[in-house]
Amino acid sequence: SVKLLTDILSLIDPDSFGAALDLRSSIREMAPLFGIENSWELELAAMLGPIGAISLPKEVSNKLFSQDELTVSEQSVVNSVPSLSRDLLKNIPRLGRVSEIVFFHFRGFDESGFPQDAPAGTKIPLEARALRIIRTIHKAHALGLQESELIDSLRKDRTLDPALLKLFAEQTQQQLGIAQVIEEQQYEVSASELLPGQTLLKDVLTEDGTLVVRAGHKINEVSIHRIQNYVRLRGLTPTFIVDCRMPSLEQDHNDTKGAL
Incomplete structure (x- = not known):
């Protein structure tokens, strides 16, 4: 059932699903740093997270992908996506925790984001806090931010868990300048x-x-x-x-x- 869902998502929304696939390598690399030994739930949350966005009109999806400003009514519709994603996933065997990660990772550590009535701070599940920071770091890397600039930028982001951010900053400072390049065939x-x-x-x-x-x-x-x-x-x-x-x-x- 999981494979069927991912196959369908890859066809219906190739942009969002492709971005989620790109995120998998970052999740596998960083999950152990945050004390998450088995990353498969995080990976599934990243891949299946866009499932609720299937309900969005195409023009709203396009705005989200290009990061254009949304109208108040459009934002209201977008805010309903986490709940819909959770409801669609929670009834699938063994995806209960994955549905919660999807639901909460849009919630900021500082009580910002949505769902607005959801817990904040350390009451947000660890996996959801980790996915939020990994996604933020992954996007910053895609924009070409240097590591020193990235850390400074992340420290100003109150939506991220400062304890997890500290772990990332310490590791980055130790490994600064190291990059692995895999030659593609x-x-x-x-x-x-x-x-x-x-x-x-x-x-x-x-x-x-x-x-x-x-x-x-x-x-x-x-x-x-x-x-x-x-x-x-x-x-x-x-x-x-x-x-x-x-x-x-x-x-x-x-x-x-x-x-x-």
Whole structure:
């Protein structure tokens, strides 16, 4: 059921789901720092968090993605997303805690954010506080902020748990300047050569610019059929740029185990 949900989300809202997938590596790296030994609930919360946003009108979703200012009525609709996400997820076996992480991670440590009547401070579940700070750090890295600038910026953010922020700042100061670069094995393949496990390195777009599948998406049977149907009916570029490295058996096992 979890795989079905993620497959559906990847097709309905490829922008949000792609961003959530990008966040997974940051979650796996930082969760142990915050005392969270098993990160699978955080990863699922990041991936399934956008499920409530399916109810949003497209123009509101576009505003959120581009960080444009919302009207009062639009903000009111957006504020209902955490509750809807929790209600949709809590009835799925073993996703009760995941639904709570999704619900609370929009709540600021300083009582800001939403839900407005939710607990704040350390009464917010640890995993939700961790997901909020990891998401904030991930976005800052994507904007190209240097580590020293990032830490200064985060310290001014009262919505973040200062204790978790202190742990991150201490680790960053110890590892400043260290970065790991993984060389991608890039190949140009046709639609018929796409295989489950490959990773798209470039957005798949129609001729009029409509996003079909977002860069960073791990190819699966659903996305293969989606791309091939678009090739037949709408016209796409004949080739696609992918990273052809397949996940290791151990990683595949861990991912499957975590999702059960």
